[in-house]
């Protein structure tokens with residue numbers, strides 16, 4: 001496992017195609033011949049990438065090269081592990097996916113083709129999911145005699161509900177892109193070939209927000225949503241107070257009042 005318990009440089013950067021366009025960093029899973037199966041090298045490289053995000057990056061887009069997002073855990077690396085090794089492996093994935101979920105900037109997953117097992121768990125850690133019609137979602141762990149190990153049992157039920165996840169895992173049900181979006185997994189369903197274009201369009205909009213608002217949405221909103229209402233309302237008031245006293249908010253509100261910025265328009 002090398003440096004698995006720290007998720008520091010044991011990743012294989014050649015398994016990712018990383019590009020920066022302005023404030024948007026794109027991370028492409030680069031094992032198309034293996035349907036972007038996730039081996040330790042690629043998982044750790046994703047972790048390295050999020051650990052060393054350049055300061056000027058304001059949005060990250062994750063996608064898969066070829067026709068698929070990811071076929072999940074690289075089954076050729078699945079060997080017999082004793083309980084401790086199994087725990088270490090799963091917790092290594094958890095650390096990497098936590099870096100995505102708790103990233104200081106929003107992360108968008110652009111999905112097409114197979115979004116399976118650990119690949120689906122990876123997509124769950126992103127904040128926004130954009131799916132093409134070719135995308136399909138499955139958890140074949142039951143068929144392989146294993147269990148989800150990348151945080152899927154925590155994140156997926158929060159998106160689609162426990163009952164649907166149970167159905168997926170027990171019956172091997174495969175959700176289509178349409179089902180995945182109507183059940184709340186993907187927030188956007190776009191036409192064939194358009195997931196990256198849409199993801200980049202969304203990234204541009206997000207990057208134009210006040211950084212403090214994005215930060216509050218990422219860091220505070222999930223905690224507020226899960227807090228008891230009294231705690232949540234207090235956290236909301238505190239966050240609102242901090243945000244509105246920031247110079248950036250003052251500048252942006254003045255620009256609107258002076259008719260120097262765009263109005264809200266229906267899309």
Ligand SMILES: COc1cc(/C=C/C(=O)SCCNC(=O)CCNC(=O)[C@H](O)C(C)(C)COP(=O)(O)OP(=O)(O)OC[C@H]2O[C@@H](n3cnc4c(N)ncnc43)[C@H](O)[C@@H]2OP(=O)(O)O)ccc1O
Pocket residue numbers: 033034035037038071072073074075076086089090091093114116117118119139140141144146147148149150
């Ligand atoms: C337990 O602790 C864990 C667990 C986990 C996470 C678990 C999981 O992710 S379980 C799910 C594992 N994934 C699968 O079962 C999917 C398997 N793949 C397929 O069903 C198909 O390959 C496909 C994705 C539907 C694509 O089909 P097709 O386009 O026809 O391509 P193929 O010819 O089948 O594949 C081409 C080539 O890629 C190899 N490959 C594909 N997927 C995988 C994979 N997941 N692992 C390894 N290799 C894969 C395939 O064998 C072919 O190879 P060739 O050498 O024959 O060309 C997380 C953490 C824990 O601690």
